[in-house]
Amino acid sequence: MMVRYASYFMAALLPLLLFRWFAPTSIGEIDFWLLWLFAMVLVSLPVIYAEIALAYRSIEAPLAGMQKLTREADASPLWRSFGWLTAVVAIAIAALIISGASSGLLSALTELNSAPNLPVFAVASGLMVIAVLLSLLGVAPLPIGLGLMVVGLVMGLTNGLPQVEFAMTNINLTEWARAVALALVSVGAGTGLYWFGQHLVTKQTVTAVEPDGLNVTKSHSTKLHSTKTPHTYRAAKLVLPIWILQLVIGIVALFSSGLALPPIGQLLYHAGVLFVASYLLYYSAQQLAHKFGLVVGLVITLIVGVLLVTIVPTAWLVGLLVIVSSIAVLVLSIFAGWHMKISHLRKSLNFGSEASYNLWRVAIRLIVPLALILALVGWILLWLS
Structure with missing residues (x-):
């Protein structure tokens, strides 16, 4: 059951973990939060x-x-570089939050x-x-980390x-660059x-077993086939709850980012961060295990991870995360928008109307790449200044 809700746990945890690194110094900048909401709709969604469509398809x-x-x-x-980039992004996020946790x-x-x-x-x-x-x-x-972090925030x-x-x-x-980074990362x-x-x-x-220990081959094949059948699910059933949860937790993170935690609250919160970071590293190791095996992937x-937290300054880790994650999203958007077969994506997404699919296709092909390029230009200007 825990596996089924892993995506929702991460949707709730990432804003709490990363808002502090990308939000403006003054969290009361209305225009910034309007840009963030704009980026959440036009870029993140x-x-x-x-991502979910490709998951269903593959x-x-x-x-x-x-x-x-x-x-x-x-x-x-x-285009397979997206898989490698996601592993790097996961380690970079883990390194960033562990660096913050060590100081805390x-x-x-x-x-x-x-x-x-x-x-x-x-x-x-x-x-x-x-x-x-x-x-x-x-x-x-994951639930242990979320529980510890919530207790720490409540104490604050x-x-x-x-x-x-x-x-x-x-x-x-x-x-705009900060808003897009916040909306993506x-x-x-x-x-x-x-x-x-x-x-x-x-x-x-697929790997579930009956009480007598035998694989349920027939029911599994039916369930597995149902993930490919456009009439048995809609991507919106998974995407919209995740996106709405992120939006709500983002608002909570906005108002809680300035909380002064007591020492015990800080210890609990950062201990929770450590548990969450472990899932990110598990994800990265699983990705690498596909090519090198689990042991080598863990090593x-x-x-x-150790190199990133020991020799890379925190500010540089933020920059690394921005660059690698932006490139990963750009690769994903171009591949999904320009290289995937239209029929395959339409079946995987299974929107309720053709108009919804066309809006998504325009966004993933044109709006997302343009928004990312403008954001990268903004980051370059920020770093040069």
Whole structure:
């Protein structure tokens, strides 16, 4: 049952984890949040639809699925890079939140007069090793992480909600860049996480057994076939709940980003972050396992994760995450919009009307790539300044 709700857990967790890195310094900038809502509708929503459609079509994890889909569409193997990019994005997100958690834990322990005499990078490396070990538990750490984070935030509410003064500011390209990054990264659009979640559900269905221990081959084949049958599901049944949940949690994250957590609340919150990071590393290792095997996939994930938290500054990690995730979303949007067969996507999405499908197709082919290119230009201007 936990596998079935993995996508919803991640939809609720990512905004809480990543808003702090992409929200403006003054969270009361009305124009920024309007741009974020605009990007959520025009960029994130079409991308999540594309991701779920490809998941239904391939019935595989992203890396294996892209190999199958590129052969099916007779497209260049270059588009399979999306699978590799998603693994890098997952490790980068895990490294970023673990870096933040290590600083937060040391700060909380200092207030409790219990801080170890260790540099931040050493604590971050230790947490990364622990997170990789926890990743062996698969999906199980997700509800634990969410519970600990919620308890920590509730403890912060004892000091009252922070006062937010809302005001309009000037709209510019760098603000659009931050809004698009927030709309993509913090909701997981283009990371392959929802694709992977759908794959886990399908895999669980296929490998289920009857009480007598025998595989239910007939019922499984029926269920597996139903995932390919356009009349048995609609992508909106999965996409819209995820997207609405992200929108609601995003608003909660907006108002809770300025909460002052007590030391115990910080410890609980950052312990929860560690459990969530383990799922991201599990996802990355599973992707790499398709090519190298599980053990090598875990080793590569560990090495890359430790290197990121020890030698890459946090600000650079944010930049790395922006670049890699933007490229991943661009690859996904171009492949889904221009290379996938129309008939295959129409069946996978199964919209209620042809007009809805046409709107999505225009968005994924034109609006999403243009929005991403403008956002990357905005980030370049921000970094140069």
